[in-house]
Amino acid sequence: MNLSEAQNNTFLEEVVEASNVNLQACYQCQKCSAGCPVVAAMDIMPNQVVRQIQYGRREKVLASKTIWICASCHTCSVRCPNDIDIAKVMDTLRHLSLKSGLKAGEGEIPIFHSVFLDSIKATGRIHELSLILRFKLRTRDFLKDAALGWEMFRRGKIKVMPQSFTGGRDIKEIFSAYEKGHGR
Amino acid sequence: MKDVTYYPGCSLHGTAREYDESFRGVSQLLGVNLHELEDWTCCGSTSAHCTDEALAVALPVRNLTIADKYNREMLVPCVACYSRFIAAKEEAKEHPEYLLSPYEGKTSIRYALDFFCDKPLINELEAKKTKPLSGLKIACYYGCLAVRPPKLTGVKHYENPEHMERLMEILGAETLNWSYKTDCCGASLVMTRTDIVTALSQKIMRMAIETGADCIVTSWPCARPESRRSGPSRGNRSGTCRTCG
Numbered sequence: 476m477n478l479s480e481a482q483n484n485t486f487l488e489e490v491v492e493a494s495n496v497n498l499q500a501c502y503q504c505q506k507c508s509a510g511c512p513v514v515a516a517m518d519i520m521p522n523q524v525v526r527q528i529q530y531g532r533r534e535k536v537l538a539s540k541t542i543w544i545c546a547s548c549h550t551c552s553v554r555c556p557n558d559i560d561i562a563k564v565m566d567t568l569r570h571l572s573l574k575s576g577l578k579a580g581e582g583e584i585p586i587f588h589s590v591f592l593d594s595i596k597a598t599g600r601i602h603e604l605s606l607i608l609r610f611k612l613r614t615r616d617f618l619k620d621a622a623l624g625w626e627m628f629r630r631g632k633i634k635v636m637p638q639s640f641t642g643g644r645d646i647k648e649i650f651s652a653y654e655k656g657h658g659r
Numbered sequence: 660m661k662d663v664t665y666y667p668g669c670s671l672h673g674t675a676r677e678y679d680e681s682f683r684g685v686s687q688l689l690g691v692n693l694h695e696l697e698d699w700t701c702c703g704s705t706s707a708h709c710t711d712e713a714l715a716v717a718l719p720v721r722n723l724t725i726a727d728k729y730n731r732e733m734l735v736p737c738v739a740c741y742s743r744f745i746a747a748k749e750e751a752k753e754h755p756e757y758l759l760s761p762y763e764g765k766t767s768i769r770y771a772l773d774f775f776c777d778k779p780l781i782n783e784l785e786a787k788k789t790k791p792l793s794g795l796k797i798a799c800y801y802g803c804l805a806v807r808p809p810k811l812t813g814v815k816h817y818e819n820p821e822h823m824e825r826l827m828e829i830l831g832a833e834t835l836n837w838s839y840k841t842d843c844c845g846a847s848l849v850m851t852r853t854d855i856v857t858a859l860s861q862k863i864m865r866m867a868i869e870t871g872a873d874c875i876v877t878s879w880p881c882a883r884p885e886s887r888r889s890g891p892s893r894g895n896r897s898g899t900c901r902t903c904g
Contacts, residue, residue, distance in 0.1 A: 493712075512843040516855050544852070547705060548843035549807035553817065562808075569709045583851040591706035595718070599700040601669035610850060619853070634673055642700045642721070648759055649717045658713035658757040 484531040494567035500557040501525045507551035507561050517541040518580065521551055521561055524568070537572040543581035586613050596650045602637035663774075664726050664733040664766070665693040668740040668880075669701050675737070675880030682736050682771060689775075689783050696725055696733070702743040705847040712750075713757035719747035720758055726766040736771035738879035739846075742804040744768045745811040770812070772805060772878035776822040781829060791831030798835050798872035799823040800863065803843050805878060817841070827876060837870040839863045 491498055501522070508520040518540040519527060527536050536542070542565055551561040572579060579585045587610055594606045607620075652658070665686075671679035686693050703718030723744060726733045735741040751762050775781065801820055809817040818841065824834040842863055845856040867875050 512859055513845060513848075513855055516852070543709075544848075544855070546803075546843055546845050546847050546855075547708070548803040550803070550843065553807050553809065560808075566708055566712070566715075570711060573710060581851075584848070585709075587851045588706035588709050591704065592710060592714070595701045595703065595707075600672070601701050601704075603669075603673045607850075620850075638672060640700075642698045645721050646700055649714070649721065652717070652759055653711055653714045657759070658717075658754065 484529075486531045486533040486536075487528055489571065490528050490564065490567055493571065494560070494564050496560045496564050496567075498525055498528055498559060498564065500559055501529075502557065504556060506554050506556060507559075510550045510554050512548060512550065513544050513546050516544045521545075521565075525559070525561070525564075528564075533575075534577060536568060537575050538577045538580050540580035542568040542572060543579060543584040583614055586610070592650075596646060598637045599640035599642050599646050600638055602634065604633050604635065605637065660690050660692050662692045662694060662731050663769075664729055664731045665695045666699055666722060666726070666733055666735045666740060666744075667695065668699075668735070668737040670737050670739075670880040678736060678880050685775065685784075688787055689780055691734075691780075693734070694729070694731065696722060698725060702740040702747075704739050704743060708743065708746070713754075715743070716747045716750045716754065716757040717759065719743045720751050720762050723748060723764065723766060723768075724760065724762050727763050729766075732767050732769050732774075734769050734771055734774055736878075736880070738770065738802065738804045741768065741770045742811075749811060770805060770878075772823060772826075773814075776826050781826060784826070785829045788830055792827065793831040795832045796835055796871055796873045797827050797832045798837050798867040798870055798875050799827060799840055800867075800875045800877045801841050802846075802877065802879060803841065806841055823876065823878060835870045835872055837866060837872070839866045 487498065490496075503522055503526065505520075505522045507525075508514055508522045511517075511521055514520055519535070521541070524536060524539070524541055545562070545565040547562055547565070549562045552559070552563065555561060569585075573585065590609045590613055591601070591606060594601055594609060598605070667679055671682070683693065699722050701718065702722065703715055707718050708715035719740075723733075733744075735744060745768055748764055748768065751758060751764060755762075775784065801823060804812075806812055806814040806817040806820050809815070814820055814822075820841065827834050839862070843859060844863060845852070845859040849856045864875070
């Protein structure tokens with residue numbers, strides 16, 4: 476990175492402003508990555524995410540697998556000696572990634588979230604069967620989990636019909652505000 | 660008789676219905692009168708907080724606003740919903756612009772496990788137990804969100820909590836010291852990166868077996884299908900969680 480890049484690091488400013496987390500307090504002790512349960516599946520480690528943001532590498536971070544693999548377990552945030560809430564930063568990076576139009580580093584995870592939210596919008600409460608069907612239709616992977624699904628159905632854990640739902644107007648308003656970008 | 664508001668969340672009405680049954684049973688035994696929150700909707704769960712900061716607050720707060728009509732605590736047995744509620748309550752104070760209608764935030768939100776571990780309920784549980792768990796060696800598994808982030812959960816010993824152990828010992832069980840009681844099982848990735856969830860759950864189950872546990876006890880809905888799915892080998896019942904199978 477040259478000096479002009481450093482002076483124009485709008486990505487760092489963008490993340491700090493959106494998350495309200497002081498990323499510049501990081502001294503790269505790597506405690507976050509050492510305790511991260513899913514680090515093996517990540518392409519850049521949590522401490523490297525912080526560094527890459529400081530370097531202004533927007534695309535590298537927002538198109539990474541890491542931000543979607545993060546399971547929001549909060550171990551990193553709890554153990555950070557500088558009180559950097561990395562779990563919160565990961566949330567912010569996911570939000571920025573969705574808005575950026577960049578291809579997500581993990582295909583199915585953001586699709587699942589979008590299907591999950593569609594399900595809430597439609598029925599207020601999650602109806603597991605329709606959630607799974609919506610997800611399978613989007614990913615076209617019908618066989619994975621089929622045996623487990625049948626077992627759960629057999630035990631009466633999967634209801635055929637959604638529950639009755641009366642909070643529709645509120646949910647509609649909340650989603651319409653979200654779609655218009657309310658509060659941001 | 661103590662009156663509380665009860666937020667079951669989607670899973671206790673669906674895949675975790677046996678948790679709902681046992682939760683209602685224990686509440687009745689202890690004289691806790693559950694009033695299911697009328698007209699409740701999904702808390703938004705992982706998907707809302709991974710997608711949009713305002714939606715992640717607005718969805719849970721819709722329920723909290725209904726709960727504010729009553730002068731009662733709100734009990735939440737699902738740890739994912741609990742986590743979203745306590746986070747949204749704090750965020751709503753900082754960012755009222757995320758909400759469409761005013762929210763007072765006067766209802767206190769209690770995680771079911773913490774609620775039952777408190778005095779006087781834990782003493783009452785001891786007095787009213789009918790079938791002691793004597794002879795059973797238990798590995799108590801808290802997972803992530805029952806303890807983290809401690810700023811919100813208020814759990815003092817978040818790296819090595821022991822309140823569930825106290826509860827199990829009062830019920831007559833022997834509890835074991837083990838390493839993975841607050842380790843992540845990866846639940847939020849269960850539908851998408853099942854390989855990660857399987858690896859993490861197996862690691863946890865193996866450690867429990869190595870410690871000499873007869874079973875793992877969890878206080879939340881999602882751990883059950885995952886632990887069951889990933890028992891060390893199919894057909895090896897000692898490797899599956901007794902609470903679910």
